[in-house]
Amino acid sequence: MLEVKHLSKDYGGITVIRDLSFTVNAGERRVILGPNGAGKTTLFHLLTGVEKASSGSITFAGNNISKMNAVERARVGIARSYQKNNLFEHLTIRENLMLAAAAATGKSRWFFRDVTNQADMKTRIEETAEQVALTDQLDMMVSAVSYGNRRQLEVGLALATRPALLLMDEPTSGVGPAMIDTFHQLLETLPRDITILIIEHDMDLAFSIADHITVLNFGEKVFEGTPEDTRGNPSVRQIYLGNGDETYGASNDHA
Ligand SMILES: Nc1ncnc2c1ncn2[C@@H]1O[C@H](COP(=O)(O)OP(=O)(O)OP(=O)(O)O)[C@@H](O)[C@H]1O
Ligand SMILES: [Mg+2]
The missing domain is CATH 3.40.50.300 (P-loop containing nucleotide triphosphate hydrolases)
Incomplete structure (x- = not known):
């Protein structure tokens, strides 16, 4: 692999x-x-x-x-989550996940218009939220959730790209x-x-x-x-x- x-x-x-x-x-x-x-983060930069x-x-x-x-x-x-938080504070968890997924599919052009209506994208976001245990916080602003939830979201952003x-x-x-x-x-x-x-x-x-x-x-x-x-x-x-x-x-x- x-x-x-x-x-x-x-x-x-x-x-x-x-x-x-x-x-x-x-x-x-x-x-x-x-x-x-030891060079661990550097290794990830190289990968x-x-x-x-x-x-x-x-x-x-x-x-x-x-x-x-x-x-x-x-x-x-290949996707990664970061050692330090790398989130859009004034967007919701759902919006952060959508941005990550949209960037990965290269569909950011129509993203702001009607991506929420795209059933596959919605499903993907909800699946990802479930994978990182953030279903209940999906529509909360990142700035309002706990530090731990932010760390979960970091992993979610990587998973939303379906790596x-x-x-x-x-x-x-x-x-x-x-x-x-x-x-x-x-x-x-x-x-x-x-x-x-x-x-x-x-x-x-x-x-x-x-x-x-x-x-x-x-x-x-x-x-x-x-x-x-x-x-x-x-x-x-x-x-x-x-x-x-x-x-x-x-x-x-x-x-
Ligand atoms: N851009 C850079 N220029 C010069 N030196 C660097 C650069 N990036 C990292 N280093 C050096 O490379 C070494 C390895 O750093 P790295 O961040 O990969 O370690 P790490 O194992 O991730 O450490 P930590 O557990 O603290 O996160 C360190 O000595 C660091 O100072
Ligand atoms: Mg490191």
Whole structure:
């Protein structure tokens, strides 16, 4: 489904991703772990075409997409949700989802006129809202909903494009334990025809949803395996427990 080979990214002489190779199977849930600055978000920039790799290749559904720009990659079915909120505050959740879906179908020209009458679009929006547990909030203004709901909507915007590959950058960052449960359910109920790569700081969530985990440190892959293997791996434990990072330390204490 997704094959990354010898991928590297330099910023002005500093290597942020170094000779990274990995493969993700169709339908898989792959968690990317790594301490702050490990290169996780940069990897997503490279996969979505927001940034160009310095070297290496990316193959998606059998096609080399390395030279495609972000718009072309979205068109072949790669979508992402952001680490920081990226929403239209003064539109409703429904309108935000419609904009995302309309942009993806290239039908934004008629969008403002009568997209709400388009049955397929309406169905798509309502399905997406259900997938991210926002059905009850569909007609609320984004500025009026909770921070957690906004994080759900972030994922919804990506899902509204009907992606084959969904990249999620820390969907639970800044949310409380109840909302982490909501995300847990949300992720578990997403259909398996969507392949998912997720950067997740909550260890319990990461370990429970992942089929496989890839661990990055200083831009390099330092480990890859099942959640069970990852948990028991000494060098992974060293990275999380040895660097004084509070987020990981705290999460590990609960694990
Ligand atoms: N545009 C850029 N120019 C120069 N350096 C950059 C740029 N973007 C990222 N970096 C550097 O690349 C490294 C990796 O950053 P990245 O954001 O990918 O890490 P991350 O694993 O997502 O971290 P976090 O867990 O904090 O989100 C960092 O040292 C960062 O400072
Ligand atoms: Mg990041």
